[in-house]
Amino acid sequence: MSFINYSSREINCKIVYYGPGLCGKTTNLQFIYDRTRPESKGKMISLATETERTLFFDFLPLSLGEIRGFKTRFHLYTVPGQVFYDASRKLILKGVDGIVFVADSQEEREDANLESLDNLKDNLIEQGMNLNHIPYVVQYNKRDLPNVMSVDQLRRMLNPDGVPDFEAVASQGQGVFETLKSIAKLVLVQLKKAK
Amino acid sequence: MSQMIMYEEEHRQISFLLNKLYRETNGRACYIVDKNGQLVAEAGETRNIDSTSLSSLVAGSIAATGSLAKLIGEKEFSVLFHEGKDQHIHVTLVSGGVILVVIFDNRTSLGLVRLRVKKASDEFNRVFINLTKKVESPKAKSPFSEITDDDIDSLFRDDDIDKLFRE
Ligand SMILES: Nc1nc2c(ncn2[C@@H]2O[C@H](COP(=O)(O)OP(=O)(O)O)[C@@H](O)[C@H]2O)c(=O)[nH]1
Ligand SMILES: [Mg+2]
Numbered sequence: 462m463s464f465i466n467y468s469s470r471e472i473n474c475k476i477v478y479y480g481p482g483l484c485g486k487t488t489n490l491q492f493i494y495d496r497t498r499p500e501s502k503g504k505m506i507s508l509a510t511e512t513e514r515t516l517f518f519d520f521l522p523l524s525l526g527e528i529r530g531f532k533t534r535f536h537l538y539t540v541p542g543q544v545f546y547d548a549s550r551k552l553i554l555k556g557v558d559g560i561v562f563v564a565d566s567q568e569e570r571e572d573a574n575l576e577s578l579d580n581l582k583d584n585l586i587e588q589g590m591n592l593n594h595i596p597y598v599v600q601y602n603k604r605d606l607p608n609v610m611s612v613d614q615l616r617r618m619l620n621p622d623g624v625p626d627f628e629a630v631a632s633q634g635q636g637v638f639e640t641l642k643s644i645a646k647l648v649l650v651q652l653k654k655a656k
Numbered sequence: 657m658s659q660m661i662m663y664e665e666e667h668r669q670i671s672f673l674l675n676k677l678y679r680e681t682n683g684r685a686c687y688i689v690d691k692n693g694q695l696v697a698e699a700g701e702t703r704n705i706d707s708t709s710l711s712s713l714v715a716g717s718i719a720a721t722g723s724l725a726k727l728i729g730e731k732e733f734s735v736l737f738h739e740g741k742d743q744h745i746h747v748t749l750v751s752g753g754v755i756l757v758v759i760f761d762n763r764t765s766l767g768l769v770r771l772r773v774k775k776a777s778d779e780f781n782r783v784f785i786n787l788t789k790k791v792e793s794p795k796a797k798s799p800f801s802e803i804t805d806d807d808i809d810s811l812f813r814d815d816d817i818d819k820l821f822r823e
Binding site: 462463464465466467468472473475493496497498501503504506508517518520522524525526527528529531533536548549551552555556638642645646649650652653655656 | 659660661662663664667668690691692693694696697706708709712713716719720723797798799800801802803805807808811812817818819820821
C-alpha cells in the first residue's frame with residue numbers, strides 16, 4: 462500500500478522481489494545498493510541465517526527523484542525463497558505495490574520457478590490481490606550459465622501474459638537497473654490510474 | 657483503502673501528540689510507523705537512530721508476532737516489549753494499522769511508559785479514524801490528480817535517472 466505524505470512531500474511505495482531460493486533476489490538488491498549514490502539510498506538490511514540465506518527479508522530504501530515537488534521513495538524487499546518459509550513470504554507481500562518475479566534460468570530450476578510463481582499467485586489471492594491487477598515484471602536471471610533454458614521457453618512457461626521481462630546476470634549487474642526502473646515506473650503509473 | 661495519505665493537518669496533530677508523549681514518558685524517542693513499514697512521524701532524540709530501518713523492522717516484528725498470535729488462536733498481541741540492558745523498546749498497535757514505538761532507558765520506567773502510551777493510544781486513534789474518513793472521501797486530495805503521464809515518463813528518462821546510479 463503506497464503512502465503519500467504531504468508533510469514530508471513523499472510518495473512511498475513497496476516493491477517485492479519474489480522467486481525460488483537462490484535465484485538471485487538478494488543479489489539484485491545488493492547490486493542496486495552498491496551502485497546507488499549515497500544520497501539516494503538508505504541502509505540495506507538483511508535478516509539472514511548464518512549461511513547467508515534470507516531468513517525473513519532483505520530491505521533497501523531508495524529515492525528515485527522528484528515529481529511535482531514530491532520525492533518518490535521505493536522500499537525494496539526480497540522474500541526468502543525456501544519452500545518452508547511461506548509464512549514469512551505472506552507477511553512481506555502485505556501492502557505490496559509492485560512485484561518482480563526473478564526466475565532462475567537454469568534447466569534444473571524449471572520446477573522451482575513454476576512452484577514459486579504458483580505460490581506467489583496463491584499468496585496474493587489469499588490477501589485479496591491478483592497478479593493480473595498489480596504492477597508486475599519478470600526477470601530471467603543467471604543468463605551467464607551454460608545450462609540455461611532459452612528465453613522463449615522461459616517466457617512461455619512463466620510469462621504467458623507478456624508483462625515486461627528482462628534477461629539478467631544479477632551477479633554482474635546486467636539487467637538489474639532495467640528491471641528496477643520498469644517496475645518503479647509501472648507502480649507510479651498504477652497509482653496515477655487508481656486516483 | 658489502497659493507499660495511505662497523510663495530510664499536513666493530521667501530521668501536525670500526530671506530531672503534537674507524539675511530542676507530548678515523549679515529554680510525559682521521559683523516554684528517548686517516539687515514533688509512529690504504519691503497518692507496512694513506513695515512518696509517519698517521530699519525536700525526541702531521533703538523530704542517531706536510522707528511522708527508515710527502524711520502521712521496516714518494527715513493522716516486520718509486528719507482522720511476525722501477529723502471525724504467532726493467530727497460530728495459538730489469539731487475535732493479536734497488541735503490545736510488544738523488547739528489554740535490553742540499558743535501553744528498551746515498547747511497541748503498541750494503536751488502531752487500523754498504526755504502530756506506536758517508544759524507546760526509553762533507565763531514566764524512566766516501564767510502568768510509566770505503559771500508562772502514558774495507553775492514554776495516548778486513544779488520542780492517536782481519534783486522529784487516525786478522522787484521517788481514514790478523509791482519505792476515503794471521494795474529494796480526497798492526492799498529488800496524483802496533478803501528476804501527468806509525462807511527469808512519470810520524464811522521471812525515468814534514461815540520462816536523468818541513471819545519474820543516481822554509478823557505473
Ligand atoms: N552465475 C550467476 N550466479 C548468480 C547470478 N545471480 C546470483 N547468483 C548467485 O546465486 C547465489 C544465490 O543468490 P541470492 O541472491 O542469495 O539468491 P536469493 O535466494 O534469490 O536471494 C549466489 O551465490 C549469487 O552469487 C547470476 O546472474 N549468475
Ligand atoms: Mg535472499
